[in-house]
Amino acid sequence: MANIIDGKKIAAETRAEIAAAVEEQKSRGITPGLAVVIVGENPASQVYVRDKHKACGEVGIYSEVIELPETTTEEELLSKVAALNNDDRIDGILVQLPLPRHINEEHILNAIRPDKDVDAFHPVNTGKIMIGNPDFLPCTPAGVMVMLEKSGIEIAGKHCVVVGRSNIVGKPMAMLLLAANGTVTVCHSKTRDLAEVTRSADILVVAIGRADFITGDMVKEGAVVIDVGMNRRADGKLTGDVDFASVSEKASYITPVPGGVGPMTITMLLRNTLTAAELHHKS
Ligand code: GUN
Numbered sequence: 408m409a410n411i412i413d414g415k416k417i418a419a420e421t422r423a424e425i426a427a428a429v430e431e432q433k434s435r436g437i438t439p440g441l442a443v444v445i446v447g448e449n450p451a452s453q454v455y456v457r458d459k460h461k462a463c464g465e466v467g468i469y470s471e472v473i474e475l476p477e478t479t480t481e482e483e484l485l486s487k488v489a490a491l492n493n494d495d496r497i498d499g500i501l502v503q504l505p506l507p508r509h510i511n512e513e514h515i516l517n518a519i520r521p522d523k524d525v526d527a528f529h530p531v532n533t534g535k536i537m538i539g540n541p542d543f544l545p546c547t548p549a550g551v552m553v554m555l556e557k558s559g560i561e562i563a564g565k566h567c568v569v570v571g572r573s574n575i576v577g578k579p580m581a582m583l584l585l586a587a588n589g590t591v592t593v594c595h596s597k598t599r600d601l602a603e604v605t606r607s608a609d610i611l612v613v614a615i616g617r618a619d620f621i622t623g624d625m626v627k628e629g630a631v632v633i634d635v636g637m638n639r640r641a642d643g644k645l646t647g648d649v650d651f652a653s654v655s656e657k658a659s660y661i662t663p664v665p666g667g668v669g670p671m672t673i674t675m676l677l678r679n680t681l682t683a684a685e686l687h688h689k690s
Contacts, residue, residue: 409658410633414550417557418670425677426466432684433467439684440469441499441525441676442491446484446510447477452503459501462673467495468680481510483594485518492520498683499525504575505629522686525679528574536655538580539586542686543679548580550671551612552587560610560631560659563588568608570594570601570648576614576635584610595629601625613648623653632658635668 432439441463445456456472463470473487484502491500500523506512516524521531527543535541544552555562567589571577577593585591594604602625605611613621614635617620636648647664655661662668 409655409661410661411655412554412558412633412667414554414662414670417554418448418550418674420557421553421671421674422462424465425674425681428681429467432681435688437684437688438469438496439498439680440471440496441501441680442471442494442497443503444473444484444487444491444574445474445503446475446479447507449505452505456503459673459676462677463680466677468677473495478508479507479510481514484510484515488515488518492518492523497523498687499523499676499680501526523683525676525683527579527679533574533579536582543682544583544675545575545579546672546675546679547576547614547668548583549675549678550668551580551635552583553675554633554662554668554671555610555631560660562610562612564590564608565609566590566592567610567612568592568605569592569612569614570605571614571616571635573614580612580614580635584612596622615648617648618646619648619650621649621654623650623657626654626657627659629659630657631660632662633668633675634662634664636664637669674689 431449443456444457445452460470460472467683491497502515520643521529524532532543567584569577569581570591572595581591581593594601605625606627608630610631612633618638618640632654634647634649636647638646640646645665
């Protein structure tokens with residue numbers, strides 16, 4: 408039976424460190440501030456946004472939630488982003504995705520000032536990640552890196568297999584593992600003989616959004632398995648992309664869902680907001 412990597416516990420420890428760092432910033436007259444913008448009434452997004460606001464309060468970060476109606480135009484949203492770009496109380500800006508279909512997501516993400524882009528989705532920040540010189544790390548992959556580090560898992564020289572190639576998780580995850588000297592393979596829906604590749608992984612990170620997709624026969628004995636998935640089964644239960652029952656029999660370490668990667672994502676947003684505040688007060 409695998410060791411369980413407890414995301415809730417690691418998130419709580421990391422948030423305590425962040426709260427102490429916020430205190431220290433405040434003693435220098437700096438109050439980090441985050442603005443979260445939500446357009447429309449997607450119920451999952453509403454929960455995420457509420458959780459982000461609450462987490463900010465718990466570590467002493469000032470936060471604003473800007474709720475805009477579904478009918479908001481792209482121009483209106485761009486002008487809101489421009490106002491936040493120029494607002495000195497705000498160090499970090501996050502526009503919750505997905506946006507309504509009539510708004511071009513790329514236009515919006517590109518309008519956020521790179522030094523306030525705490526999601527690290529702006530092309531300037533994705534480019535900096537690519538060349539190994541980032542200001543901010545994208546929250547979910549950064550959370551995975553902290554979990555590996557706090558569990559004492561070596562990455563250098565290991566075969567790291569990332570399943571999924573999204574801009575939010577798969578691609579930046581591959582870059583962070585590469586920066587940590589892993590040998591990285593990225594798999595996707597067109598990969599031939601996926602199981603053969605996943606079976607060669609020392610560290611397997613799965614982010615595809617398909618419930619219980621990775622099964623025990625696809626995993627090497629002793630592998631580290633990180634499940635980024637968050638799916639709702641027909642019975643209403645939350646489940647990851649990894650079939651926990653069979654994979655936990657073979658893995659040396661595994662993250663559960665819920666209580667694994669999820670709690671780390673918001674924690675990394677808090678850390679990025681702290682970093683942004685530091686950047687703004689350095690000059
Ligand atoms: N929607 C789901 N995940 C995310 C995220 O990490 N950032 C933003 N902005 N929206 C999301």
